Amino acid sequence: MKTFTYEKATSAEAAVADTAATTRFIAGGTNLLDLMKLQVETPEKLVDISRLPLAEIEDMDDGGLRIGALVPNSDLAADSRVIERYEVLSRALLAGASGQLRNKATTGGNLLQRTRCYYFYDTSTPCNKRERGTGCSAIGGFNRILAVLGTSDQCIATHPSDMAVAMRALDATIVTLKHDGDKRRLSIHDFYRLPGDTPDIETVLEPGELITHVELPAPPQGARQLYSKVRDRASYAFALVSVAGVVAVEDGKIASAALAFGGLGPMPWRDAAVEAALVGKVPSDDGFAAAADALLKGAQGFGSNDFKIPLARRTLIACLRDLTGE
Amino acid sequence: MLGLDKGDHVTLTMDEAHPVSLLDTGVQGVIGKPLSRVDGPDKVSGAATYAAEYALDDLAYGVLVGAAIGKGRVVSIDAAAAKAMPGVIDVVTDFDTFIRVSQQGGETEAPTQGVRDIEYFGEIIAIVVAETFEAARDAAERLPVEYERGDGVFAFSMDDARDGDLPTNIVPARTEQGDIDQAMRDAAVSVDVTYTTPSQNSAAMEPHASIATWEGDSLTLYGAYQMPTSDAQQLAESLGIAADKVRIIAHFIGGGFGSKLGIAPESVAAAVAAKRLGRPVKAVMMRQQVFDATVRRSNTSQRMRLAARADGTLIGIGHETTASNLSTEDFFEPAGISTHFLYAGDNRLVSHDLVRLNWLLSGSMRAPGEAVGLLGLECAVDELAMALDIDPIELRRINEPARDPEKDVDFSSRALMPALDTGAKRFGWEQRPVRPGTRREGEWLIGMGVAAAARANMLMETSAKVAIHPDGSVTVSSAMTDIGTGSYTILTQVAAEMLGVPMDRITMELGDTNDVPAAGSGGSWGACSSGSAIYLACEALRGKLARAMDVAEAALTLKDGRAIGDNRSTPIGDLVGDGIEAIGTIKPGEQEELFTQASYGAHFAEVAVNRVTGETRVRRMLGVFAAGRILNEKTARSQCLGGMTFGIGAALTEDLIHDTRTGKLVNRDLAEYHVPVNADVPQLEVVFLPERDIHANPIHAKGIGELGICGAGAAIANAIYNATAIRVRGFPITLDKLIAALPAV
CATH class of the missing domain: 3.30.43 (Uridine Diphospho-n-acetylenolpyruvylglucosamine Reductase; domain 2)
Known part of the structure; x- marks a missing residue:
């Protein structure tokens, strides 16, 4: 240190x-x-911001929830409003890390976790995310846990969060305070950046910009929620593939669908094409397969992570059955 | 008083059977009981001091520096910048003396020395010493080292040239009987398959740690070592000093699992630095360095050939293992060790070979040999059972040998079939789906598997000193260790039973080479070897007490600190004058040649495999074990639970990955090297079968510390097959290997 x-x-x-x-x-x-x-x-x-008064969860007038950046993951997962209205978030939080870590880890910090790429952690190996321009050791190396979507020739790291995947499915807004004292409201959909040539820059946050809150809009009425995490051991492992789903079926058709994915990309992944393949349709295995096709159209494996592509397909289809079934 | 000699030394070499054990006639009533650890309160309250925790005056903090190349040479280390950093005292290296690899267990020589040449990524080349740990770590991280890169072999390939002629390692590298090739041709049903197992790390909770402090030319090393007696010899040889100038203190060890059998690089680095700086130096390995620079269990490729008649009778067994190691090291993973004696069959080939690689040293990890060898053997037997359409337990019954199938000797004791039969009944084996892939609960495919457990029994020369004091208390001392297994407790039980003294009147002093020598903990020999040494010393003291009381030894009863005989009852303290003591020494003898000695058991596993994701969850496991006398039902059970948990890791998760471009370990922390966590481990049941082994030692116990892992992973793998009808032959059985064969969703 x-x-x-x-x-x-x-x-x-x-x-x-x-x-x-x-x-x-x-x-x-x-x-x-x-x-x-x-x-x-x-x-x-x-x-050290840990003692700032940002650890409250408040109801908002529009039926949403305003979560202080310092709310511990444990508290957020156990909040009765979260359990009742944002089940996907509670489940995602409890799927992550361990009890001890969830007691310490905060809402804002969770969004900003760094990748768990083996090579990023090892300063004796090149890594563009750690030091731009040095090269990517994961490409051509061992990359079991790394990304198949949204990668660049500079970086194939994944974002490791479970919580952020659920928040992406829930259309969260991230509220910040900038260095100059101005407040910003950022959609989580605009918050993360693809690696491109600058994999060391992971979000649109400016230097000195602090996350103060995360706001969740009211959840869609009648939607079913699910978080499914596939991993190499039963607990305390990062997602190989995870699916956060919020899907409503009305009159036999899919009325709305929000699907976000962990373990596949450099950010909590969400692709409108997946949802477009589903909304308005009668739930069917063909439709689910089309959604998986849409998700994985551009997917690229790097050897030891090739299996993530069929795994994502299988997991998504099974999740969609659960989300739309009787 | 009464002319008692102080200081008898009795030695027993196990050349003859030892049919009567005084532990069976003791009346203190503690042997075998499920007593809690005597050191438990100290451990949970922090009063038990581990190697890194000794607060010596003037202690300096060392952090090791590992090579950042996988093969080549250190050209220079630029110490100047590091030494200029605040708090840094020095950058110490000695290219000749630093050890390149850890030593194997029980060796009395130095391991390979010299760290100018780099043979594997992470080889320890220097130690940065500072006034604080943080300063040392910072400087170590930033130390500029110039290398000359060489061409290394970084990928394991069966095509690579192999050695044909390796020295014996527990078992000979190659034994052959009859003609396995002919047997395969003659067989009505045969199996010829190759199983692979990955490199593994012991991942003990306590990292390797040493504090070195010199007084003149004498070194004291507080080290986390399993075998202090031989470790002190290794350390002395490495440093070029006399063995009696090295003292190792290892009162508590936070797990070893083989990785702390021999000295590791931090010990010599700390000793050299402490000598050079003239003050004590502590060196604790980072978790990443434990992975990089201690020892790994070798990966293996195991060709299994089983040849059977239509009735299931085996006519041939072939087990050909290829493991890996550095070019300078001869240790090979003895995966065929129990294949020698587990099943009948006239034509037999058991061989071991090495691919030479620039990967970390391979050596012993919990149950070297069986732990991975039984993955190959017991899965192949399951495959044969399926091919024959015979129940796997019945197939084992058909091939249960009456005597050792390779040597012309009997088994000392062998309860394989009773273990399988007991387990089958308890586990509900009859509910196993006979046809694989036919039981489904929602998204989960359910299956059951079975495997035999076997672990060769070993006795090692070990001494212990037992003293009875005038106040009736007892002190036992030895360079034996407790690596978390419960040695303090079970050895106290042996002494308490033998001397009829309450447990709390006995002080157990372990882990100091100033005491009488011991083989320490490893190879499951610790309890039997040290327990026998204590037995012998106590037996001698019983004789003294009988003489002091003037009764025949057989007429003496010892209970609750009193000697009872001839209608008299006397506190034993009154019989010992100024105190009496005896040293007991046990040595292995002809009994291990005249009888094949092993512990046996049976593993049963039920698994659920998710048909969508390929994730496997172990639902329940049962292990039935027979290991001679069980000295403490609780600590023995804990050993078996731990072994079975290792089996879950071996079957499903543990996989030490080398980057084949550089030889560097990729997953070198506990986040990505996946040992099973609580959620992976279901309720495990352990059952012991009563047994005594009179050929093993005077306490009639056999090794149990490793038995639980032997075959455990195979039972899980066989259960996965039963659940899915998919036979994965590359361990660990991760979900990617299963979804490749599972039907589309």
Whole structure:
């Protein structure tokens, strides 16, 4: 761990004002501290935001929910409103990490987890995400847990979050406070960036920009929700493939569908074409296969992760049966 | 008092059977009982001190530096920049003395030394020492090292040239009897398949750690080591000093599973640095370094050939294993070890070979040999049973040998069939779907599997000293270790039963080479070897007590700290004057040649395989084991539970991956090297069959620490086949291998 300075923020405004490009906010620290020990992250300053008053979950007037960035994953998963109205989110949270980690990990931090690519964690190997321009060791290497969608020739990392996948299916909005004190509201659909030539830049957040809240709109009426996570062991493993689904069937037809995927891409993945293949149709295996085709049209395996493509197909079809079945 | 000698030394070499054990006539009533660990409160309260936890004055913190290439040479290490960093004391290396690899267990020589040449990625080349751990780690991470890269062999290929002639490793590299090729031609039904198993890491909870401190030319090393007596010899040889100048202290060890049998690179690095700096140095491996630079279980490729008559009688067994190791190292994974004696059959070939690679040293991990060898053998037997259309348990019954099928000797004790039969009844084996792939519950395919368990029994020369003090308390001391298995407890039980002394009146002093030598913990020999040494010492002390009381030894009863005989009852402390003591030494002897000795058992597993995702969940497992006398039902059961859990990992998740371009380990932390977590481990049931083995040792026990893993993974693999009708021959059986063969959804 490289020596750093540590400051405790007294307010969100003070936290963002006191930042530079080499500053990191720290709350639960469940990912950042590991990365600092390995010198994958070497911030010069940590601003501790963990005591800021951002740990409340509030009802919004439109029937939605406003979640403070510091709400621990455990609390969010156990909140009765979340369990009742956003079951997909509660299930996704409980599918992630371990009890101890969920007690520490926060809502804002979870969105900003770094990839679990083996090579990203290993400073003795090249990695464009860790150090732009050094090369990607995962391409041509071992890449079982890495991405098949949205990759570039610079990076095939996946985003490891379960929570963020559910939030993408729920059309979450991320509320931030910028360095200059302005607030921003960002749709989660616009929040993450594809790797392209700059895999080290993962979100549209500006330096010093702090996530303060996540807002969930009211869930669609009558929709069924599901989070299905496929992994290499029964717990404490990142998703090989996960599906967050919010689907409503009315009058025998799919009225609405929101499907997001983990383990497949560099961001929690959502593709309008998948939903377009379903909405308005009578639920059927043919329709589900068409949705899977739409999802995986551009999928590319890199050897040891080739299996994710048929796995995603199988998992999606089974999930759609569950979401639309009797 | 009464002319008692202080300091008898009795030695027993197991040349003859030992039909009577005093443990059967003891009246203290503690042997075998499921007592909780005597060191448990210390462990859960933090009072048990592990190697890295000794707070020595003036301690400096060392962090090891691993090579960032897989083959080549260190040209230079630029220490200047690191030394200029705040808190950094020095960058220490010694290209000749640092050990290139860990040593194998029980060796008395130094392992291969010299770290100028790099033979595998992560080889420890230097240690950065600082006033704080954080400063040392920072400097180590940023230490500039210049390398000259060489051409390494980084991918395992059966096409690569192999050695034909390897030295014996527990078993000879190759034995042949009859003609397996002819047997295969003559067979009515045969199986000829190749199973592969991956490299694995022991992944003990405590990382390898040493604190080295010198007084003049004498070294004390607080180390996390399983076999301190031989480890001290290895360390002395590595440092070029006399063995009596090295003391190892290892009172508590946080798991070893073979990875701490021999010294690892941090020990020599800490010792060299401490000598050079003139102050104690601590070196604790990072978790990643435990993966990179200690020892791995070798990957294997096992060609299994089974030749049978139509009635199921085996006429041939072939088990040809190819493992891997560094070019300088001869250890081979002895995967065929139990194939020698598990089943009958006249024509037999058991062979082992190596592919030479620039991967980390391969060596012992829990049940070296059987743990992976029984994956091959017991899955192949299951395949044969299917081909013959004979129940797998019945097939084993048909081929149960009356005597060792390769040597002209009897088994010392063997309860394989009773274990299978007991297990079948308890597990509900008759409910197993006879046709694979026919039981379904929703999305889940359900199946059951069975496999035999066998683990060769070993006895190792070991001593223990037992002293009875005037206050009636007892001290037992030995360089034996407790690696988390419960040695402190079971050895206290042996002494308590033998001397009729309450458990809490006995102090067990383990893990210090200043005490009498011991073989330590490994190979499941610890309990039997050390228990026997204590038995012998106590037997000598019983004789002294009898003489002091002037009664015949056979007429002496010892209970609750009192000696009873001739209608008299005396506190034993009153019989010992200033105190008495005896040293017991057990040595292996002809009994291990005259009888084939092994522990046996049977594993049953029920699994559910998700037909959509290919995920396997173990629903329940049962292990039935016979390992001679069970010294403590609780700690023995815990060993079996742990072994079975290892079996789940071997079957389903554990897979140490090398990048074939560089030889670098890819998944070198506990997030991506998947040992089973709680959710992977269902209710496991363990049943012990009563047994005594009079050929094994005076306490009539056999090894149990590794038995639980032997065959466990095969039962799971066979259950997966039963559930899905898919036979995956490459371990671990991950979901990708199953969905490739599962029907479309």
